[in-house]
Amino acid sequence: MxxxxxxxxxxxxxxxxxxxxxxxxxxxxxxxxxxxxxxxxxxxxxxxxxxxxxxxxxxxxxxxxxxxxxxxxxxxxxxxxxxxxxxxxxxxxxxxxxxxxxxxxxxxxxxxxxxxxxxxxxxxxxxxxxxxxxxxxxxxxxxxxxxxxxxxxxxxxxxxxxxxxxxxxxxxxxxxxxxxxxxxxxxxxxxxxxxxxxxxxxxxxxxxxxxxxxxxxxxxxxxxxxxxxxxxxxxxxxxxxxxxxxxxxxxxDSPTEKATRQARYFDFKKQIVAGLTAAGIDFEVNGSMDPKNLNHVLNLWIKGISTYILQTNLDLDGIAVSGGSACTAGSLEPSHVLVAMFGKDSPRIEESIRVSFGALNTSDEINQFVTTLVKIIKRVKGEN
Structure with a gap:
């Protein structure tokens, strides 16, 4: 694997x-x-x-x-x-x-x-x-x-x-x-x-x-x-x-390389959003798809499935993503960022994952991630 x-x-x-x-x-x-x-x-x-x-x-x-x-x-x-x-x-x-x-x-x-x-x-x-x-x-x-x-x-x-x-x-x-x-x-x-x-x-x-x-x-x-x-x-x-x-x-990481990475990471974000949309997944992006943002970060609300279940199943399939800041990953406290954005009672707080890209990631890996995530979501929700 x-x-x-x-x-x-x-x-x-x-x-x-x-x-x-x-x-x-x-x-x-x-x-x-x-x-x-x-x-x-x-x-x-x-x-x-x-x-x-x-x-x-x-x-x-x-x-x-x-x-x-x-x-x-x-x-x-x-x-x-x-x-x-x-x-x-x-x-x-x-x-x-x-x-x-x-x-x-x-x-x-x-x-x-x-x-x-x-x-x-x-x-x-x-x-x-x-x-x-x-x-x-x-x-x-x-x-x-x-x-x-x-x-x-x-x-x-x-x-x-x-x-x-x-x-x-x-x-x-x-x-x-x-x-x-x-x-x-x-x-x-x-x-x-x-x-x-x-x-x-x-x-x-x-x-x-x-x-x-x-x-x-x-x-x-x-x-x-x-x-x-x-x-x-x-x-x-x-x-x-x-x-x-x-x-x-x-x-x-020259100025040209920075611009290249930002553009590539934005393409990865669009690739994930398009793939989940085409598969009929009920999700939203937490934040904005503005290309002026840090394009290596994509935070996804996968509606109806807990962060823990998503992370665990992705990990079992060899894919590492986060539920938020690594510095608070061991904490039972919800993401203070998502709370500040959506309020402490929003279901997004317990149903979101953070996907973040790096210099070594490829488009094929992003496709595999989308395919695997869709399978996990449909399996957990009991869909065909």
């Missing part, structure tokens, strides 16, 4: 060029980049070359890239350190109801410290209202944290419009770009972004690695206390081989 992996929003496999780069550097550049002798100098060179590649990918300066352990650390650092270092200017923060837990849990932590957090609602496409944002922004706002693209339904939030609104405001603008980095055109200067979080394993890089973009002039203490690595902005010895592999993944 051929296995088909369709949960790329949870993680992506490293591609062979990325693996080759990692292995090569494990052999050749294992020195500590903070040391002054030849082993360290060579590792430092590899580290800074990778930093340059990654900085160029978002139109940042090299010294604005801080390597971290991934999206969670980057989000926590940006949110908590901004709040604690700027609270004399105000204690109000704006975010959305559909952020990743790596943003929502720091927000709850800050609320317990006396900060006020506004959670912007979303409509049934997973989109916020700029009017709601304008109404929430005030003189006490010190941080705005809005995700670039949602990990469960793929909605692309209005980052450029928010950045423009904050140009003359004291609030710093942070965006969680963990799902968007590698798919969308990101320009931190154009969109007036102050802080941006990523994770390497979402674009075929290594796990436990990411970066935090910190615009020049954004100053707060290191979140981790220890050494003076990353010019005193993030303590801890850099994982040079993994960072080199991350840069290789970013090099492969």
């Amino acid at each position: 051929a296995e088909i992996y369709l949960d790329n929003a949870a993680t992506t496999p490293m591609t062979q060029p990325v693996i080759d780069t990692l292995v090569e550097n494990l052999h050749q550049n294992w020195g500590n980049a903070s040391t002054g002798y030849s082993y360290g100098r060579e590792s430092k060179r590899v580290l800074e070359d990778a930093r340059h590649v990654i900085a160029q990918s978002i139109n940042a300066e090299d010294d604005e890239i801080v390597f971290t352990s991934g999206g969670t650390e980057s989000d926590n650092t940006a949110i908590i350190q901004t709040a604690l270092s700027r609270q004399k200017l105000g204690k109000h923060i704006i975010t959305t109801a559909i952020e990743h837990e790596a943003v929502l849990k720091p927000m709850k932590y800050l609320e317990n410290l006396g900060f006020k957090v506004t959670y912007l609602p979303v409509d049934e496409t997973g989109q916020i209202s700029l009017a709601d944002f304008d109404a929430a922004l005030d003189d006490e706002t010190i941080l705005v944290s809005i995700m670039m693209g949602n990990n469960e339904v793929g909605s692309h939030l209005p980052i450029a419009e928010i950045g423009a609104r904050l140009v003359d405001h004291q609030a710093w603008f942070h965006t969680d770009a963990v799902q968007a980095y590698g798919l969308l055109d990101i320009d931190v200067k154009r969109d007036h972004i102050d802080l941006l979080s990523t994770s390497a394993h979402k674009l075929n890089g290594p796990k436990m690695l990411g970066f935090l973009y910190r615009r020049q002039g954004i100053n707060f203490p290191s979140y981790l206390k220890g050494g003076d690595q990353e010019t005193k902005r993030r303590a801890g010895t850099e994982n040079v081989p993994a960072i080199a592999a991350f840069a290789k993944a970013v090099e492969i």
Whole structure:
């Protein structure tokens, strides 16, 4: 039985060029980049070359890239350190109801410290209202944290419009770009972004690695206390081989490749929708089919069948999909994203699956997924 992996929003496999780069550097550049002798100098060179590649990918300066352990650390650092270092200017923060837990849990932590957090609602496409944002922004706002693209339904939030609104405001603008980095055109200067979080394993890089973009002039203490690595902005010895592999993944993911993947993934979405429609399946898309969204994510409401039954049966047939965010997959709580979009009493909450595509998926795999899903639905519903 051929296995088909369709949960790329949870993680992506490293591609062979990325693996080759990692292995090569494990052999050749294992020195500590903070040391002054030849082993360290060579590792430092590899580290800074990778930093340059990654900085160029978002139109940042090299010294604005801080390597971290991934999206969670980057989000926590940006949110908590901004709040604690700027609270004399105000204690109000704006975010959305559909952020990743790596943003929502720091927000709850800050609320317990006396900060006020506004959670912007979303409509049934997973989109916020700029009017709601304008109404929430005030003189006490010190941080705005809005995700670039949602990990469960793929909605692309209005980052450029928010950045423009904050140009003359004291609030710093942070965006969680963990799902968007590698798919969308990101320009931190154009969109007036102050802080941006990523994770390497979402674009075929290594796990436990990411970066935090910190615009020049954004100053707060290191979140981790220890050494003076990353010019005193993030303590801890850099994982040079993994960072080199991350840069290789970013090099492969050129602007042309991003556009190609977005187009291919949108074709996959249309292929699935057309196949289910032709088979007479009673379903709806959770969110929007707008091609400007993150096209690697397709969230489907399969009416009348529980998420658990769908996932289990697909897994038995060798197909991996998700019921929502991988970070909450073991939880009995419903998807907070779907609840925010449709309300806690909607049947969609317990009857939806997330399908997410990656660089290694093919049209034949998508056809096989549709065929298998249709068979499962008809078998569970007792249809011929």
